[in-house]
Amino acid sequence: MTNIQNRGIHSPDLPEVASRMPEDETLYELADLFRVFGDSTRIKILCSLSASDLCVADIAALLGMNQSAISHQLRVLKQARLVRVTRRGRSSIYGLDDDHVRTIFEQGFRHVRHIAPGSGEEEAHG
Amino acid sequence: MTNIQNRGIHSPDLPEVASRMPEDETLYELADLFRVFGDSTRIKILCSLSASDLCVADIAALLGMNQSAISHQLRVLKQARLVRVTRRGRSSIYGLDDDHVRTIFEQGFRHVRHIAPGSGEEEAHG
DNA sequence: ATGATATATGAATATATGCTCATATATTCA
DNA sequence: TGAATATATGAGCATATATTCATATATCAT
Known part of the structure; x- marks a missing residue:
């Protein structure tokens, strides 16, 4: 029979999806x-901060990068509300803003490690 | 020798963090x-596919974008193992690869809903 | 005040990336 | 077979972005 397989819109669910x-x-x-x-420098910064609050110089030392690069990226992270900052003397102490960050981070971690979410224990990097 | 407050490494946790x-x-x-x-087109594609498996043309129609752009982005998503594809006649039916995608996606949703809108600097969307 | 330390920021640059256009590949049907 | 349909892909362009360098701002010590 002349069954029409595909014409125009293909999925009947399309309006529902829309x-x-x-x-x-x-x-x-x-x-x-x-x-x-989605940037390795920022990921490393977030990963560091998930372990401990840190000042800019410490993060730079930890990642082996220059202070300016770290400072620029911290600004991006701060604008995205992923980190908070507290001035302490000459230093700015950065930390994760809230637990959403950690959760998103860990979900991604599970994905790249191919570990089912909510399964067994996992090394906490934060 | 006065009291040294900050010299070199500032956080005592740094080795532990490292x-x-x-x-x-x-x-x-x-x-x-x-x-x-981290791209709005890919986010829209993933969002569509979280509702229903779809062919390329349907996604393009749904997003109001040309077929080539969608196809290029689907390739990126496929390489990242976020979507799977099944050939069905002339069409390629795309769908989410696994539930990790949905979970990561939903965590992101919770975060953006949690942040008070308009309370911070925002960049242009791309 | 001056100098030292810690961080922030603007400009410049090199690289990455998303889209469009043209075209190639694959499949179905007459 | 050839035409039509559906998707994939390479090249080119325009924009975005991550880093570096130089420098500004802020704080502390003397």
């Missing part, structure tokens, strides 16, 4: 958030 | 993973 899409603004914010995680 | 840092390779993979989430 109706379930969040606001564009929300999706942009989401992409912005993940983009901040 | 010892807890994962392998560089792992951190690069983690950044690579998040970078894939």
